[in-house]
Amino acid sequence: MRELVERAMEGERVASGPPARGRRGVTVNLAESPLSWLRARGLVTPRQYDAGEQLRDDYERASLGPRVTMRWDAGPRGGSRGAPQAVEPGGPQLSAKRRFDAAIAAAGPGLANVLWRVVCAGEGLPAAEKALGWPARAGRLVLTLALDRLAEHYRLP
Numbered sequence: 001m002r003e004l005v006e007r008a009m010e011g012e013r014v015a016s017g018p019p020a021r022g023r024r025g026v027t028v029n030l031a032e033s034p035l036s037w038l039r040a041r042g043l044v045t046p047r048q049y050d051a052g053e054q055l056r057d058d059y060e061r062a063s064l065g066p067r068v069t070m071r072w073d074a075g076p077r078g079g080s081r082g083a084p085q086a087v088e089p090g091g092p093q094l095s096a097k098r099r100f101d102a103a104i105a106a107a108g109p110g111l112a113n114v115l116w117r118v119v120c121a122g123e124g125l126p127a128a129e130k131a132l133g134w135p136a137r138a139g140r141l142v143l144t145l146a147l148d149r150l151a152e153h154y155r156l157p
Contacts, residue, residue: 034118034125043140047156048147052119054154055103059120061096106153111146118143
């Protein structure tokens with residue numbers, strides 16, 4: 001089983017095992033996000049997918065800690081010999097947190113839960129529906145509404 005998980009983490013599609021008698025076999029890519037899975041099957045539009053990916057990117061950037069190591073990129077260019085301008089510690093993380101909070105607020109209180117669970121936490125729709133106490137197959141409809149609001153917030157074409 002460990003070998004299957006390692007292969008899946010590398011992006012390879014793996015089978016879950018031989019199907020039981022009278023059942024179909026299923027191939028699962030464990031490295032695929034629920035939002036990518038929905039897009040691959042045409043269940044969300046490219047605009048909705050882009051909005052979800054932008055939210056996930058802001059969420060992940062906000063979760064990163066500030067840099068505490070030496071920066072080895074090129075120094076300041078030009079004639080100034082003084083110290084470079086000080087950057088606020090954690091500035092990129094704080095701005096990502098603000099963008100994430102604004103996007104979640106734009107989605108609204110009823111839609112933020114499913115957005116966070118599916119897009120940010122990578123929880124599958126059936127698990128999110130069960131955790132939120134929703135009926136089966138209600139999650140995709142609510143998620144697409146939330147992604148539409150998110151796309152409006154991000155002003156995606």
